[in-house]
Amino acid sequence: MSDTIIHEVTQSEYKYGFTTDIETEVIPVGLNEDVVRMISAKKNEPEWMLEFRLKAYRHWLTMKMPEWAHLNIPEIDYQSISYFAAPRKNAPQSLDEVDPELLKTFDKLGIPLEEQKALSGIAVDAVMDSVSVKTTFKETLAEMGIIFCSFSEAVEHHPDLVKKYMGTVVPHTDNFFAALNSAVFSDGSFVYIPKGVRCPMELSTYFRINAINTGQFERTLIVADEDSYVSYLEGCTAPQRDENQLHAAIVEIVAMKNADVKYSTVQNWYPGDKDGKGGIYNFVTKRGICKGENSHISWTQVETGSAITWKYPSCILMGDNSSAEFYSVAVTNHHQQADTGSKMIHLGKNTSSHILSKGISAGVSQNSYRGLVKVGVNAENARNFSQCDSLLLGDKCGAHTFPYMEVNNESAIVEHEATTSKISEDQIFYCNQRGISSEDAVGLIVNGYAKEVVDKLPMEFAVEAQKLLQITLEGSVG
Amino acid sequence: MLEIKDLHASINGKEILKGLSLSVKPGEIHAIMGPNGSGKSTLSSVITGNPSFEVTQGSIVFESKDLQKMAPEERANEGIFLSFQYPVEIPGVSMVNFMRTAINEQRKYRNLPPISATDFLRIMREKKALVEMDNKLTNRSVNEGFSGGEKKRNEIFQMAMLEPKLAILDETDSGLDIDALRIVANGVNKLKSPENATIVITHYQRLLEYIIPDYVHVLYDGKIVKSGGKELAMELETRGYDWIKQEVVV
Structure with missing residues (x-):
């Protein structure tokens, strides 16, 4: 029986596979300078933005897709992808103007906008196919000087800030996908927290791919000025598709002196069906810079989706006494492949970083942790602790750990720990004998395993993450 | 309560039980003894539905229900409890959460609402006292880092929490020192009633x-x-098992 229970439990198919019937405007497939110009024109962008895109595009032409990851990526024909899709209707001013279909979509995801607005105090900037459809709470935030808007709006209304920070953490030359994104990015979010302001609410954006064959290229820029604090949430699920969909996002975070930025994400892009057909390719560049003294950035991610994930939320610890964390749960099932981890680059003095990575592999999936801890020559007393755990369900999946360390300062202390464990049939039967079904038993065990990371998520997200991990909530008792 | 008739069961094609019959009524305590390899643990595994074993012949009926048609968790929720010979460790799952999940599954099966936090905590307290179990143990992960004796005590604690109709204690005495044995036995005796069997x-x-x-x-x-x-x-204690074997051969 050895595999049957685990097999049954892990063979449940993607539950959020549905598409929303909203009119979309798609430009013809293929990529060339004209397409880049067309994207820019459709968004009424200023000349400097177009120049940025063209520079990135020209650089992209000179680059090749990276091949070092432990991934088997089918050849992608970049000329068969459409690079822009936007809902036809103009952005609505209130919920009444929002397409009911869209609202239904969010309902299915368990994210009713109205309730969030009314109950949880979250400002939601919903990105539906590249263009922001709805932004809430903007006025409240504006009173405090906080800017939270779509990237396009930022380009229009806050060009100085965008010009000052865009591309400073992830330059367009950084890597193949970053260059591609810089050339064709559709939209995303922009956050600016002024000096001394503590953002009073969690900022969240829900991304969702919703047009056949449309690559989605978000770009997010978060700037936390001196002595400020912000918690930013990003979550996404995608509808079921046969065609592979390309997703290449960029997230840049800048934390100035004493600033504190918490970035959390639950990622559930369509992973493909049981046989590995379809699914999103997710090639993301996420990086933050602790620019000022005592600044702090934390990344928390729960990754359950995508056919292929290539993602390394990283941090450059430039300011003295700055610190950063990376907490991750990455689940792969069926034919999913994930190569994910973090990079911590210690440059300033007395900097510290913590990496906690929990991989869960099932089916015939491949789950790799890849991490780099780099300590610069001048990074006196840098400290890093990395822990990478792998949990295997069944015996056909793979878990891999690739830790890299480059330490150029003798005072540094860098530690790495790794464990691998497996859910055994004995554990499952033990739970069965206490009245707990095999599915719930796996949920319970996975929940327990991932708890340390899930607990780092803001409450609203933790619930969604636990749903995604098929688990019952570990309640207030105990 | 439990009627086993002509039970044959095998593991990996090897027949272990070869025509076992047993009848247990409410309020009774039955002891199953026998030399190593006679099939004692197989019997407990088959009653509780361990999928590693295959029943090839015979029947197991519990309160007029055919157990072979039921999944292990259904059997558990019907009121059959096994105190494991070798309780497994489940890292990351706290005893509290594990127990609460088990109790709520049982309640769901019986169409009852989930247990309230206060009731749950009260029952936990009572049952812990019954087996003199340390508070520290229930705050840890299931069986993780427990000594052999603590694991066995934890089994009886779970039994007390779930209040089964039929409890099967599989070698619960092995690995217990005399004090722990007394505590465990005491727990079992206190749980005894005219309605349940062991x-x-x-x-x-x-x-x-x-x-x-x-x-x-x-x-x-x-x-x-x-x-x-x-x-x-x-x-058996004074004469060993050999004379039984002789009798069987004759």
């Missing part, structure tokens, strides 16, 4: 000094070859 599987007579059986059965080569009262256990 099957005690053991090598030695020792446990039966504390848990007094109504019936003692000797299992040999997959069959019950001799049954009697508690005096049979004493006889």
Whole structure:
């Protein structure tokens, strides 16, 4: 029986596979300078933005897709992808103007906008196919000087800030996908927290791919000025598709002196069906810079989706006494492949970083942790602790750990720990004998395993993450 | 309550139980004794539905229900509890959460609403006292880092929490020192009622000094070859199993 229970439990198919019937405007497939110009024109962008895109595009032409990851990526024909899709209707001013279909979509995801607005105090900037459809709470935030808007709006209304920070953490030359994104990015979010302001609410954006064959290229820029604090949430699920969909996002975070930025994400892009057909390719560049003294950035991610994930939320610890964390749960099932981890680059003095990575592999999936801890020559007393755990369900999946360390300062202390464990049939039967079904038993065990990371998520997200991990909530008792 | 008739069961094609019959009524305590490899643990596995074992012939009926048609968790929720010989560790799952999940699954099965936090905590407290279990243990992950004795005590604690109709204690005495044995046995005795029954599987007579059986059965080569009262256990203790084997051969 050895595999049957685990097999049954892990063979449940993607539950959020549905598409929303909203009119979309798609430009013809293929990529060339004209397409880049067309994207820019459709968004009424200023000349400097177009120049940025063209520079990135020209650089992209000179680059090749990276091949070092432990991934088997089918050849992608970049000329068969459409690079822009936007809902036809103009952005609505209130919920009444929002397409009911869209609202239904969010309902299915368990994210009713109205309730969030009314109950949880979250400002939601919903990105539906590249263009922001709805932004809430903007006025409240504006009173405090906080800017939270779509990237396009930022380009229009806050060009100085965008010009000052865009591309400073992830330059367009950084890597193949970053260059591609810089050339064709559709939209995303922009956050600016002024000096001394503590953002009073969690900022969240829900991304969702919703047009056949449309690559989605978000770009997010978060700037936390001196002595400020912000918690930013990003979550996404995608509808079921046969065609592979390309997703290449960029997230840049800048934390100035004493600033504190918490970035959390639950990622559930369509992973493909049981046989590995379809699914999103997710090639993301996420990086933050602790620019000022005592600044702090934390990344928390729960990754359950995508056919292929290539993602390394990283941090450059430039300011003295700055610190950063990376907490991750990455689940792969069926034919999913994930190569994910973090990079911590210690440059300033007395900097510290913590990496906690929990991989869960099932089916015939491949789950790799890849991490780099780099300590610069001048990074006196840098400290890093990395822990990478792998949990295997069944015996056909793979878990891999690739830790890299480059330490150029003798005072540094860098530690790495790794464990691998497996859910055994004995554990499952033990739970069965206490009245707990095999599915719930796996949920319970996975929940327990991932708890340390899930607990780092803001409450609203933790619930969604636990749903995604098929688990019952570990309640207030105990 | 439990009627086993002509039960044949095998693991990996090897037949272990070869025509076992047993009848247990409410309020009774049955002891199953026998030499190593006679099929004692297989019997507990088959009753609880461990999927590693295959029933090839015969029937197991619990309160007029055919157990073979039920999943292991359904059998558990019907009120069958197994105190494991080797309880497994489940890292990351706290005892509290595990127990609460188990109790709520049982309640769901019986169409009852989930237990309230206060009731749950109160029952936890009571049952912990019953088996003199340390608070520290219930705050840890299931069986993780527990000593052999603590694991066994934890089994009886879970039994007390779930209040089964039929409890099967599989070698619960193995690895217990005399004090722990007394505590465990005491727990079992306190849970005894005219409505529930217990099957005690053991090598030695020792446990039966504390848990007094109504019936003692000797299992040999997959069959019950001799049954009697508690005096049979004493006889086995002094004479060993060889004379039983002789009798069977004759």
